[in-house]
Amino acid sequence: GESVGLHLPTLSVQEGDNSIINCAYSxxxxxxxxxxxxxxxxxxxFIIDIRSNMDKRQGQRVTVLLNxxxxxxxxxxxxxxxxxxAVYFCADWGTSGGGADGLTFGKGTHLIIQP
Amino acid sequence: xxxVTQNPRYLITVTGxxxxxxxxxxxxxxxxxxxxxxxxxxxxxxxxxxxxxxTDKGDVPEGYKVSRKEKRNFPLILESPSPNQTSxxxxxxxxxxxxxxxxxxxxxxxxx
Numbered sequence: 001g002e003s004v005g006l007h008l009p010t011l012s013v014q015e016g017d018n019s020i021i022n023c024a025y026s027x028x029x030x031x032x033x034x035x036x037x038x039x040x041x042x043x044x045x046f047i048i049d050i051r052s053n054m055d056k057r058q059g060q061r062v063t064v065l066l067n068x069x070x071x072x073x074x075x076x077x078x079x080x081x082x083x084x085x086a087v088y089f090c091a092d093w094g095t096s097g098g099g100a101d102g103l104t105f106g107k108g109t110h111l112i113i114q115p
Numbered sequence: 116x117x118x119v120t121q122n123p124r125y126l127i128t129v130t131g132x133x134x135x136x137x138x139x140x141x142x143x144x145x146x147x148x149x150x151x152x153x154x155x156x157x158x159x160x161x162x163x164x165x166x167x168x169x170t171d172k173g174d175v176p177e178g179y180k181v182s183r184k185e186k187r188n189f190p191l192i193l194e195s196p197s198p199n200q201t202s203x204x205x206x207x208x209x210x211x212x213x214x215x216x217x218x219x220x221x222x223x224x225x226x227x
Contacts, residue, residue, distance in 0.1 A: 034216070042221070102163045102173060103207075105157045107155065
């Protein structure tokens with residue numbers, strides 16, 4: 001069935017290094033993707049989004065890459081800081097398995113920053 | 116401040132006792148939705164609403180009801196809660212399909 005998923009449940013990186021979090025999607029009709037960050041005890045917070053007519057989008061210290069050929073999405077965080085520790089979710093609009101309209105989330109990657 | 120507000124943040128209740136979790140947004144968003152978050156399962160959509168008086172089922176609607184009488188409010192109703200509805204619930208809103216969704220702080224519900 002249609003799904004949005006992440007490759008790894010946990011990613012551990014050294015402070016100051018770059019982090020790359022990956023996401024795969026299966027619906028070739030998906031046209032809008034969002035990365036969310038969720039800190040412990042809080043709701044998901046928007047990080048960056050990208051539409052299917054783009055391959056790359058940059059924000060402050062974050063870059064999202066979209067490869068439509070292999071249906072792959074990645075989030076790159078430059079110079080990872082302790083405050084980046086969180087669970088990161090990719091989400092896709094309108095690919096709910098039940099056919100509903102809304103965001104379908106991957107299961108999340110827990111980013112751990114090593115000092 | 117633009118925000119989505121959920122109440123209560125924490126709730127412990129007993130099986131079968133009706134409860135309502137409120138959600139309110141101050142951004143004049145047309146689209147609102149409810150998600151539940153469970154370990155290993157991520158966030159799953161319960162119900163959504165494209166506009167006032169328009170609601171539709173998400174992926175896991177069983178055991179839940181919603182209403183959208185006003186644009187800013189989208190309460191989640193559990194008529195007869197059961198232990199399998201113990202979860203972390205999030206309300207979200209956005210301008211519409213294909214736009215950024217803003218999330219509330221969450222409601223942790225325990226049904227005993």
